[in-house]
Amino acid sequence: MKNLIKIIFNKQEKDEKKEIPKYEEPADFEKAITAAGFGKFNVFLIFVSIPMTWMSQFETSTMSYVFPAAQCDLSLSLGNKGMLNAITYAGAICSGFTWGILMDNMGRRKLMIIGFLLDGIFTMLSSFSQSFTFLMIMKFLGGFIMNGPFAGMTAYLSEIHSQKFRSRVPLLLGFWNSLAAIYLPLLASFIMPLDFKLVIAESLVFYPWSLYLILNSLPAIFGGLIFLLLPESPKYLMTAGRNDEALKVFQRIYSINTGNPVETYPIKTLVEEKVTQVSSSFSFREGLDQIRPLFRAPYLKNLVLVCFLQVFLIMGQNTLRLWTPQLFQSINDYKVYNNGSSSNLCEMLKYIQPPKNSSECVVNTNNMEVYYNSMIVSGTTACFYILAGTLIGVLGQNRFLVLVSFFAGSFASAIYFSSNGEMATFLIALYSGLSSLGTNGSFIVVVNLFPTTLRTMAVSLGMMFSRTASMSGNIVFPYLLQMGCAPPFLFSACALFGGCIMAMFLPKRNENFI
Template sequence: MKSEKEKDVIDTEGRLLKPTGGATFEEAISATKFGKFNWLLILVIIPSRWSPIFETTTMSYVFPAAQCDLDLTLDNKGLLNAITYAGMVSSAFIWGYLFDSLGRKKLMYIAYFSDACFVFLTSLSQTFPQLLLSKFLGGFIINGPFAALTTYVCEFHSAKYRTKIQMVIGIISSFGSVFLPLLAGLILPAKIEFTLFNYLNMHSWNVFLMVVALPSFFGGIMFFLMPESPKFLMTNGRNEEALEVMRFVYKMNTGQPKNTYPIDSLVLERKQKDTKKDSKRALVEGLNQLKPLFVPPFLQNILLLCGMQMLIMMSIITLRLWLPQLFQAINDYEHLHNGTTSSLCKMLEVIHPAPKNGSDAPVECTVNNDNYQVYVNNMIVAAVAVFGYFIVGSLINNLGKKRLLFGLNVIGGLCGFGLYFAQSSNMTLIMSAVYIGVGSISINIIISVAVDLFPTTLRTMTVSITMMVGRLGAMSGNLIFPYLLKQGCAPPFFTIGTGLLSCAFIGILLPNTDMKALQ
């Protein structure tokens, strides 16, 4: 029971004013209210969250336009899709260590500015090796802010708004996937040709890559102007700085002077650290955190989750990144046959590696820019995924995550097989939209299951590991897919269908959880 000296000060409406023993983070951030600053954060999320989406997806739209300029083969395209994920995997633990040791804000704006530079360098590429290197570096850089953005934003919200802001982040991400093909449709079909600095031959796809660097650039500017996370400051014993940040947020949200902020002290979570010593300690502690995950009782669950995430991301992201190319093949076939559609397998026969000079019968490489339907189809696929999130949100509490995972992956697996039997472009669109939608939702449900099955001290590490393994799957899937396409129509679609069906049955082995709501 609190003494008179320790009692909290309560105003006439029952609100906490000044806990004399020092306020906890949750009490202090709640006192800042919700207002203009939080809406500003939502604006910051838009370019910041679109940057990693653009980084991993833009090449899918560039391939049809750039294949003649860069002499791209199917293998080249698979490698370009995979290399960004290779960069993300290679930097996974580095970024986690840096953000926890050095803070959020500084690394965020440095990372976004750096990514903007690499995307800009990508836009100047004149050869395949240049493009490959810049995409790897872009993936290496963007993995940091991609992982840290949610943490940073949540650390400015009380528990009352934290779940809602995570939903907002998801919705913004989904709209980014809808906006990208719209942007591609406006720029890539245009006949843009000019020379830069009397050396660089620029085309519409170069201009497109320049434009998609803007979200990272704006993200860097915004984070340069934003304050440091108050939670990070408190965690590192910098309470006065944290208190000043909260006063600023309070003033912006309420319009009241800083000196009316009802909290005048914070609990000391730890003493201010020696950065060098604490950084070494953080690295050792991070490595020690891995040990419990790979021994009983957690070993089975982490292996199941990693296996499922790898199979799902290998299947879903591979098809998602190859869809613009597949839709382009459908468009080219219908263009050559006066609008007549056919089975997907028949229409995919127009996909050929870039022609090589020196062959006995060289074929001129041409690009069909009359392809607005390609971008419309990709927008429809992305929109279906957004719609799917709302449907699943209304079902998950009744069905539970385990049943829902099974049902979604069975539906997705059957749609993957169904693409092989699709007899028209419209049927192909429907099958691919459902496949991508249920798979994308499954990825997020698996993350939520990981939160349910592991204790608080292991949750962040568990999610990080499952996502890293999933990206390894996405990387390997994109390397294998061109080879499967060369083998015929059945191998690629039966492979991605089997991937989701396998996840459905692996998920049966997961323990039941009473926590059914997405968190």
């Protein structure tokens, strides 16, 4: 795994130690973080970011594997499933603006500790759902909390790396996401086939899918505890005028990376950056005043472009992605009820909901093929991320986004023509991998186009709009399925093609925004 990090970052740690210059004058952030090096601290941070990244993936994706098992216990219709997929995004939309202001004005660390722990608690509470309504409330609250820690972590990890590695951080996060997407069906393959029904109280029953949700709450709780050990973002501290604290963070990172005493850190003073007014009496109105430049020249044009880019790319990915296990479930059900025979995708998708003339709700627990296919899709995505660091270096971030979104849209539309389950799995894997690269690549754009004081707000706004689109897409998706076989896939394809067009108009990154 350490070699994989070196491949993505295209860097040998020992080389970094030889390139630390001496600075007599006060250093800016980029010089200070470069002097701190890339080493053990960065590798530790990258590894502990796994559970934090998984939190976001789990919050949006676990229900895809819960639906087949819980549809009888909670009386879930196809429309209910669409609403449960969408409600998480509704919660994220409601909190996006607030989280962005708080993160950019009160720092990353404290709020991420609170956010991760709360998300784990709400996920754990959702495991005790006995009705569709209670589950909806818990998923909404989980989505409400999720937006902040994810946006803050994206900014934090970017700000803890030098410019040489910064653009590759979102790609590594995407790789961790793909591992989470492998873990979810793998865990489901062990938990969901279990046959138990634990009656805790007259109106409280614990099912296998309840255990599945509890286990998926642990990474978020672990992430919150881990941040107790990590420092505040030094870039945020410098922006807030807290240079003494920032220098101590740089020294700590340097010492861990090199093994040298903190006193040998080559930088003794930091430049005074424009101070952001941050205090314990921080008001919401002050936050609004601070982010007002985001809605004026020269940032407004880039903000609009980034928001549309993420709307198209994330909607194109998340709408179909969250329904992929249900598509595989339908393919599997067709084979189970037709003596193992396969057919074209459109014929098999007729099994995506129980027959209307059936009075008994039956759950097919023979779903190993569903989990196996889901792991193939996620494994393909992970392989794509291994190559992404090299591709983005050769093509550049803008051209990279144009190409991956175009081919992702092409494969999404091609799924409709699948003649059997194997071909459908192959095309879904290619679509999923490329669209995931596009989504995570779009976060690089935000980091490169906006300064620190506006960065988390820009990320949050982009995510707020894109999650509005994802929510709408998941609500509409069941109705698209009822309209016919082609509309769901063409819908995702058109969204990705829209992202391709937006990527063509992206400006070059601003070297001053670090």
